[in-house]
Amino acid sequence: xxxxxxxxxxxxxHLHGGxxxxxxxxxxxxxxxxxxxxxxxxxSRSSARLAETPPPFWFGGNLLxxxxxxxxxxxxxxxxxxxxxxxxxxxxxxxxxATLAGFAFAKLRxxxxxxxxxxxxxxxxxxxxxxxxxxFMAIAELQWTNQLQAVIxxxxxxxxxxxxxxxxxxxxxxxxxxxxARVDGAHSLRVIWHVVFPIARPxxxxxxxxxxxxxxxxxxxxxxxxxxxxxxxxxxxxxxxRGYIPDQSVIxxxxxxxxxxxxxxxxxxxxxxxxxxxxxxxxG
Amino acid sequence: xxxxxxxxxxxxxxxxxxxxxxxxxxPAAGREQRRAARRSRRYQRDARWSPYAxxxxxxxxxxxxxxxxxxxxxxxxxxxxxxxxxxxxxxxGLHNYTRLLEDEFxxxxxxxxxxxxxxxxxxxxxxxxxxAHLLNYRLHGSMFFxxxxxxxxxxxxxxxxxxxxxxxxxxxxxxxWALGLVGIDSIDWESGTWTSQAAVSTIVIWRWTGxxxxxxxxxxxxxxxxxxxxxxxxxxxxxxxxxHVTIPSLRPTILFTVVVSTIGATQLFGEPLxxxxxxxxxxxxxxxxxxxxxxxxxxxNYHLGRAAAIAWSMFLILIVIGLLYWLVAxxxxxxx
Numbered sequence: 001x002x003x004x005x006x007x008x009x010x011x012x013x014h015l016h017g018g019x020x021x022x023x024x025x026x027x028x029x030x031x032x033x034x035x036x037x038x039x040x041x042x043x044s045r046s047s048a049r050l051a052e053t054p055p056p057f058w059f060g061g062n063l064l065x066x067x068x069x070x071x072x073x074x075x076x077x078x079x080x081x082x083x084x085x086x087x088x089x090x091x092x093x094x095x096x097x098a099t100l101a102g103f104a105f106a107k108l109r110x111x112x113x114x115x116x117x118x119x120x121x122x123x124x125x126x127x128x129x130x131x132x133x134x135x136f137m138a139i140a141e142l143q144w145t146n147q148l149q150a151v152i153x154x155x156x157x158x159x160x161x162x163x164x165x166x167x168x169x170x171x172x173x174x175x176x177x178x179x180x181a182r183v184d185g186a187h188s189l190r191v192i193w194h195v196v197f198p199i200a201r202p203x204x205x206x207x208x209x210x211x212x213x214x215x216x217x218x219x220x221x222x223x224x225x226x227x228x229x230x231x232x233x234x235x236x237x238x239x240x241x242r243g244y245i246p247d248q249s250v251i252x253x254x255x256x257x258x259x260x261x262x263x264x265x266x267x268x269x270x271x272x273x274x275x276x277x278x279x280x281x282x283x284g
Numbered sequence: 285x286x287x288x289x290x291x292x293x294x295x296x297x298x299x300x301x302x303x304x305x306x307x308x309x310x311p312a313a314g315r316e317q318r319r320a321a322r323r324s325r326r327y328q329r330d331a332r333w334s335p336y337a338x339x340x341x342x343x344x345x346x347x348x349x350x351x352x353x354x355x356x357x358x359x360x361x362x363x364x365x366x367x368x369x370x371x372x373x374x375x376x377g378l379h380n381y382t383r384l385l386e387d388e389f390x391x392x393x394x395x396x397x398x399x400x401x402x403x404x405x406x407x408x409x410x411x412x413x414x415x416a417h418l419l420n421y422r423l424h425g426s427m428f429f430x431x432x433x434x435x436x437x438x439x440x441x442x443x444x445x446x447x448x449x450x451x452x453x454x455x456x457x458x459x460x461w462a463l464g465l466v467g468i469d470s471i472d473w474e475s476g477t478w479t480s481q482a483a484v485s486t487i488v489i490w491r492w493t494g495x496x497x498x499x500x501x502x503x504x505x506x507x508x509x510x511x512x513x514x515x516x517x518x519x520x521x522x523x524x525x526x527x528h529v530t531i532p533s534l535r536p537t538i539l540f541t542v543v544v545s546t547i548g549a550t551q552l553f554g555e556p557l558x559x560x561x562x563x564x565x566x567x568x569x570x571x572x573x574x575x576x577x578x579x580x581x582x583x584x585n586y587h588l589g590r591a592a593a594i595a596w597s598m599f600l601i602l603i604v605i606g607l608l609y610w611l612v613a614x615x616x617x618x619x620x
Contacts, residue, residue: 025419028415032432039443098342104339129575133356133365134352237443274430279502
């Protein structure tokens with residue numbers, strides 16, 4: 001039998017990848033990383049060097065001056081501060097509300113639970129374009145145009161987040177643990193604080209990172225709600241490309257500035273982010 | 285959620301036993317009992333209503349910033365609304381919709397959204413499936429490959445598109461330079477219809493292939509080993525196992541990614557806006573999508589009512605596509 005099983009050719013996770021596997025994966029890795037590396041190369045060159053053939057393949061010496069130009073042209077300092085604030089607030093509130101609602105959907109019984117959960121999942125299908133006109137009318141009425149709360153408030157909760165936390169807590173949080181706490185006389189808030197939050201912490205961290213990345217990159221609504229005077233990074237970047245003769249190396253420097261913080265996060269927490277996406281996927 | 289209402293709640297205890305202190309003889313017993321009863325009542329109230337309190341924040345925000353605007357968009361689409369005076373609405377009936385039906389740029393945007401969606405989603409998901417299959421082998425540095433392939437996901441639409449627009453540059457872009465090496469003449473990517481749509485699609489493909497590959501990989505790792513083992517014993521080659529074991533096991537996940545990608549493709553906006561740097565999507569609107577057309581009508585031509593009508597048309601199209609997928613999924617399930 002052992003002889004036979006070594007002979008059959010079996011797909012799946014126990015088999016070592018061959019040379020072909022490594023070759024294809026390496027090719028795709030290069031394809032994934034090259035545009036980013038080239039962004040850094042272009043940002044370190046002069047605009048004149050970018051308008052030559054062949055285009056540059058290695059770093060030049062103009063990185064700091066280009067970054068400086070992008071910083072001042074595109075209001076980048078303010079944009080980065082705004083984006084950190086916006087994405088941080090959105091991530092924090094999404095994680096908090098998603099954990100509370102996810103816990104309720106995962107472990108508590110109440111009327112209309114399944115119907116409400118279906119509604120949560122259904123909202124994931126609605127594109128943001130569908131609400132942009134009334135939202136714009138509302139912020140015009142409230143005179144919130146160009147103010148950060150106009151971007152933050154519509155994104156404070158996320159259906160994906162609720163679903164993600166629910167799926168995690170269903171298996172990670174033993175029902176007996178909640179019951180034991182209940183028997184000890186703990187009311188809901190105590191249960192949440194002392195049992196749910198500690199157990200949910202890894203998933204909360206992952207959801208926080210995913211939400212932060214998404215909010216950092218949000219484009220459609222901020223470009224309508226904000227202007228270049230008080231931009232997020234994404235809004236500021238569109239301003240960079242709009243000059244009469246756009247300076248290509250300054251544009252790439254701006255793109256680099258706007259992407260670098262997330263790339264740093266990927267370098268540090270890449271493993272956890274990958275794990276989080278895969279976890280959300282299996283159960284989703 | 286008033287307390288009067290709570291006190292009338294049925295007394296059947298929900299899950300878990302209500303802690304009752306042991307009854308001790310003596311004068312204190314009556315007080316103890318009353319306290320226990322009070323605690324038990326408070327407990328039931330808590331258990332009955334706390335779920336609603338926990339989900340309330342989500343639904344309050346969702347109602348205010350999701351559901352209400354969605355419905356109000358439908359209402360606004362029946363009005364003439366100018367961007368200058370967004371709060372003054374003038375009844376127009378179905379005028380916005382009839383105008384859209386006669387508008388060649390609407391049909392053009394619809395067609396472009398469809399083709400760009402197709403040529404970005406299909407290769408993207410096929411490549412993701414293949415990559416996931418390869419990533420499912422035991423590999424040295426498998427985490428490195430996964431993180432590297434997910435990195436484009438961290439790049440914003442704005443940054444990615446600005447850089448790709450340069451790579452696709454007509455005179456000094458790297459892509460034309462590389463094509464020149466193999467003897468192909470420079471292509472003016474931005475001004476052609478097919479070339480610009482293909483270029484916009486590659487940005488989408490670049491950003492999302494790794495993400496989808498990880499989703500497929502997660503589903504593949506959940507496929508039980510014995511399915512492969514018995515297939516292998518039946519003499520199935522690796523390719524046959526991929527077709528007859530992996531793909532069928534992944535069917536729900538594939539459907540999920542198809543739905544999500546379709547929704548994403550319908551909303552395509554940032555890539556065509558920044559690829560050529562204007563809301564028209566090229567000199568002859570050759571890569572203007574519905575999302576971009578909505579933006580142009582609302583925020584450049586100041587017709588918010590018409591923008592709302594475009595938004596609702598997108599919604600109707602999505603519903604039709606959703607129904608189609610549902611029918612296909614049902615048919616597939618039945619045939620197996």
